[in-house]
Amino acid sequence: MQSLFIEGSSLMHRLSARAKLLILAALGVLLFVTTNIAVLATAVLLTAAVYFTLGLPFKAAFARLKPILLTIVVVALFSLAFNPWHQAVVALLRLTALMLFAAGVTATTTITAFIDEVTALARPLERTGLVRADDIGLAVGLVVRFVPEILSRYQAIREAHAARGLKVRPTTILVPLLILTLRDADNIAAAIDARGIRRHVI
Amino acid sequence: MSTRDLVLCALFAAIIVALGILPPITLGFIPVPITAQSLGVMMAGVVLGARRGTVAVLIVLVLVAIGLPVLSGGRGGLAAFAAPTSGFLMGWVLAAFTTGYLSERLVNADQNATMQAIGFFLAAMIGGIVVLYACGISYLALVGGLGFSKAFFGSMAFIPGDVIKAFVAALVGRAVMAGYPLLPARR
Numbered sequence: 001m002q003s004l005f006i007e008g009s010s011l012m013h014r015l016s017a018r019a020k021l022l023i024l025a026a027l028g029v030l031l032f033v034t035t036n037i038a039v040l041a042t043a044v045l046l047t048a049a050v051y052f053t054l055g056l057p058f059k060a061a062f063a064r065l066k067p068i069l070l071t072i073v074v075v076a077l078f079s080l081a082f083n084p085w086h087q088a089v090v091a092l093l094r095l096t097a098l099m100l101f102a103a104g105v106t107a108t109t110t111i112t113a114f115i116d117e118v119t120a121l122a123r124p125l126e127r128t129g130l131v132r133a134d135d136i137g138l139a140v141g142l143v144v145r146f147v148p149e150i151l152s153r154y155q156a157i158r159e160a161h162a163a164r165g166l167k168v169r170p171t172t173i174l175v176p177l178l179i180l181t182l183r184d185a186d187n188i189a190a191a192i193d194a195r196g197i198r199r200h201v202i
Numbered sequence: 203m204s205t206r207d208l209v210l211c212a213l214f215a216a217i218i219v220a221l222g223i224l225p226p227i228t229l230g231f232i233p234v235p236i237t238a239q240s241l242g243v244m245m246a247g248v249v250l251g252a253r254r255g256t257v258a259v260l261i262v263l264v265l266v267a268i269g270l271p272v273l274s275g276g277r278g279g280l281a282a283f284a285a286p287t288s289g290f291l292m293g294w295v296l297a298a299f300t301t302g303y304l305s306e307r308l309v310n311a312d313q314n315a316t317m318q319a320i321g322f323f324l325a326a327m328i329g330g331i332v333v334l335y336a337c338g339i340s341y342l343a344l345v346g347g348l349g350f351s352k353a354f355f356g357s358m359a360f361i362p363g364d365v366i367k368a369f370v371a372a373l374v375g376r377a378v379m380a381g382y383p384l385l386p387a388r389r
Contacts, residue, residue: 004269004279024280032345067277068285075286075346075356082352091286091347099284106269106279114268135208139261140268142212143219150220170227170241170370175377178249181213182384188213189206198205 001144004064006107008055017113018120020105027101031094037086040093047100054107064107068099115140138197142188150181207254210384214250214258218242219265222274239274241367243294244330247301248322248375251385255302259294266291286348289341293334301329305375305385315376323372330371331364 012020031043052061076092115137122133157176161168192198221242239262246255262272271278273291282291308321335357343353379385 001270001272004271064279065281067275068281071285071287075342075348078352078356079346079348083347083349087347091345095284095286095345099281102280102284106281109269111268111270118264118268132203135203136264139208139212139215140265142209143216143261143265144270146213146216147219147223150216151223154220154224168227171373171377173227174245174370174374175381178217178245178374178378179382181217182210182249183382185206185209185213189204189209192205192209198208 001147003111004106005110006054006056008108010054010108012050012054012104012108015108017109017117020109021117024101024105028098031098035086035090037089037093040090040097043097044093044100047097047104051100051104051107054104056107065099065103069096072096072099111140132198135198138192146181150177153177153180203257207257210250211254211257211261214242214246214255215261215265218246218258218262219272222272238363238367240290240294240297240330240334240364241371243298243334244301244326244368244371245374247298247303247329248305248326248371249378249384250302251306252299252302255298256295259298263291263295286342286346287338289345290334290338292341293337296337297329297334299329300333301325301371304328309375309379309385311379311383315380318379319372319376322375323368326368326371326375327365330368331361334364335361 027043027047031040034040052058054061056064072092072095076088079088079091118136119133122131122136125131126133154173154177157173157180158168161172166172218239222239243259246258249255250258265272266278266282267280269279273282282288302325304325305322308325309318313321339350339353339357342348342357343350346353348356
């Protein structure tokens with residue numbers, strides 16, 4: 001799986017992951033307390049300037065945001081049809097600015113840096129016994145490792161259907177896919193424990 | 203959480219991700235393709251139960267947040283949480299929990315196949331539709347600046363597809379329960 005990180009040396013790249021996430025959180029709060037269109041429009045211009053100067057070609061940078069931008073525009077148009085126009089414009093600008101900065105953080109932060117932040121965030125939760133911070137990195141690694149496995153398994157089940165002249169239906173394909181995948185859990189768990197990766201589990 | 207449970211959650215998270223990449227599967231009787239990952243969320247609750255199902259969905263959200271394009275259409279990254287429809291994404295957690303909780307209560311191995319399927323269907327409907335839409339619509343109404351009634355009516359268009367997904371999730375849940383039961387036994 002290809003991450004959304006982009007190599008570069010912009011200011012955003014040099015900021016620490018934690019600083020960027022804190023700015024994003026603050027921006028989220030600030031954008032939602034104001035309804036002043038001039039302020040929000042300035043925020044959109046600033047965040048757009050940040051996002052489009054990260055070193056990604058404009059076309060690729062825009063393509064990434066298209067699906068989200070589309071939902072924002074659809075909802076704003078829907079709002080415009082029934083509500084005063086001011087409200088629709090505010091929502092449109094607010095979400096666009098937030099989306100641009102969030103996409104900027106994503107494009108300039110490596111997966112490793114993110115996992116470190118998530119782990120640090122989960123440390124205090126360890127005391128409640130709900131989560132082991134180190135397990136998060138392990139789980140992420142497992143998912144990334146297994147997605148291609150599941151896709152090839154799906155292909156194999158499809159071919160088995162075709163070979164028997166069966167139609168591909170959700171229930172006939174999802175059940176073997178789930179069972180075949182989840183049946184691996186015991187072997188993987190045994191392998192993880194044998195290597196002592198989760199030391200705290202005896 | 204035992205290592206096996208953690209691995210089960212991660213594998214299910216991988217299945218939810220894969221559901222966003224797979225080419226759509228069409229149902230025989232209705233021309234609606236089943237691609238959406240919300241089917242995966244319902245299945246997580248139905249197959250794994252409340253606790254593990256919730257963790258599986260949380261893992262997917264962590265993957266989104268750290269910038270992997272794991273949502274359908276290659277979406278991902280923090281920007282995915284800044285759309286007016288992000289309430290539906292965040293609502294996955296509660297949806298998986300509710301579906302799993304109800305599945306654990308409503309379904310047990312002693313029932314006949316029809317009763318199990320009905321129990322799973324109810325769990326998936328309440329968790330994957332009622333709870334999920336409550337989260338999604340509230341967020342859309344507040345953040346999208348739409349107001350509740352408009353957000354509600356705007357979302358109704360997606361209900362028929364989700365009812366079909368709940369139905370598929372129920373059949374899948376039933377079949378997995380018969381073939382490879384994982385749901386925690388009722389206490």
